[in-house]
Amino acid sequence: MSAFRLTGLCSCRGVSLKVIESSCNLSRNRRGCLQRPLLNGTRLFSSHSLNSKVPRVPTWEQIPEEQLPPPAVVPADLVDKLERLALVDFRTKEGLACLEKAIRFADQLHLVDTSGVEPMDSVLEDRALYLRNDTETEGDSAEELLKLAKNTVEEYFVAPPGNIPLPKREERTAMLKHSEF
């Protein structure tokens, strides 16, 4: 069940020329430097003038290293803890390098002046939260759900006796040595 419907711009192709022209006029009022649409019948893509929010050329500048805070160090213990918490393997050289690059990329946010601005955690924050009536509308799916499990016992799902403890770091490294990563 959906709480809201996303009404995005349609990224369909081959829209009639009339629509293109009118939307082009609208955007011309806001940004003067829009090119005329291609009228020779070639296929149009969503990244073209239909979507005026996407700039035609990249607009960001490379931030010089000195302006950023010192790069974060990700010690082995932290990697271990994160792997344990998220059950995700990323301890290969490539995985760690990827993580560090991602953190560095996010470091650019430190340069933005957020004084006096309330933190935002979702672009939905000004949407109304839909409230449902307290009625029974679903839930009779035992058969379908149990079919999804390999192992069931008398209408119960079967799980191991407790959380299986993650093997220690050294053991995991040994296990992963032979994996495809």
Added chain:
Amino acid sequence: APVSSEKLVGVVGLEIHAQISSNSKLFSGSPVCFSAPPNSQVSFFDASLPGTLPVLNRRCVEAAVMTGLALNCTINKKSLFDRKHYFYADLPAGYQITQQRRPVAVDGVLTYSFLGGKKRSQVVRKHVQIKQIQLEQDSGKSLHDDVHSQTLIDLNRAGVGLMELVMEPDMSCGEEAAAAVRELQLILQALGTCQGNMSEGQLRVDANVSVHRPGEPLGVRTEVKNINSIRYLARAIDYEIQRQIGVMQRGGTVHNETRAYDSKSGETIPMRDKEGLQDYRFMPEPNLPPLIVFEDNATLPPGVDSSQVVVVQKIKEGLPELPSVKREHLVQAYGILPEHSFTLVNEEGLMEYFEEVMKATRKEPRKVIGWVMNELLGQLKQQDMSVSQSPISPAALAELLELQETGRVSSSGAKQVFQVMWGSSGKTAEQVIQEQDLGLVSDATQLHNICQKVVDSHPTEVHAIRNGNAKVLNKLMGLVQRELRGKADPVLVMEILKQKTRGGGC
């Protein structure tokens, strides 16, 4: 620093999970029902199948606001939902949707009482601060099958709405905690937001216990779980306080751990060994915008559908009578003592029983209370029975009291009748009186004759009475009663004897 010579005392804080009484779950339309066949009340969302989204149930929001108002909380007009991540088989999504940052209600107070003092007859009133009330999802149920080394998972409970109430550590012992929980139970039941049955898991209490010397910083706390009744709550807390004091006195240190209460042994035992401190990686729930509740109709945005809003004012106006108000009303309406009205409201069904009896008898309330508290409740407690299991119905008790009022039976006789009625199913008071020949003799002529006989045969005693020794009247009374095998109406007999022994120039 000088060593404090004060004794170590306990510090108790409670975390309570109350299952919201609603038809469907918090974020899905699955039914909420106790004891249904396993996995028969599970929707795709509850099983956390990909592509499903949470949809908030308005009834759960209203329940949380109602409970917050009854506990004098500030209702946050805007509250937020978060994800709390941990792995366990009964939590299919790998996270629980809760309200960690900004819950729906904060800063309340629960006023509770218990009977204290030397004779346990004084109403002692205390307060405990409520830090917050938040909405969150319940997890499924795990049944451990040690024989086959597996756990069976039933997701019927997964996604049911819970109100988590966090109390500040304002309590100091098991008795206080038990009284606070009992009062909360009564409040929730009066509101209808939670049925509060601890044995059915509708109300779950975890206790945070530590010890310290008054004035010094708080000690290391342990969390005590697996408490299934109010009685066990008090015992578990008191045991844990004593255990920690013992550890400290032996020079040891209390470890920050989770312990389970074992009702059989009455002890707390350490639970699962957690690998270091749990990190729940709280993050905002991306699929739910903030929850807005409105103060009153005036603040509503124009043109909004009434089924899409929760208005605090409306809920406030619809609050039912809370237990504390009920107690006051009983004292006012019947003129009974506060400790009696406390017991009436505290014992399940006792107030209704009392009011039924009052409807059917002319006896004054204070005397009826005596019967209800001593005879009725005394017997029920002795046999560990509830009011609903009483073999004597309110109507039957009322009949007995009427017979005593009209002098058909003496008060001691009535107590005997009560005992017989208790043991025999359904016999009326009148039947028992006849069978046991307990009816009072109030025939004036008969009484006069017997009194005269006794007076005539005891001149020394009569002389003593005439000289001012009134106590001797009781001896004569005893003789009269013996003649009538205890069935003389004592009030009448005393009158007649006084008349007959009046001496001097009367």
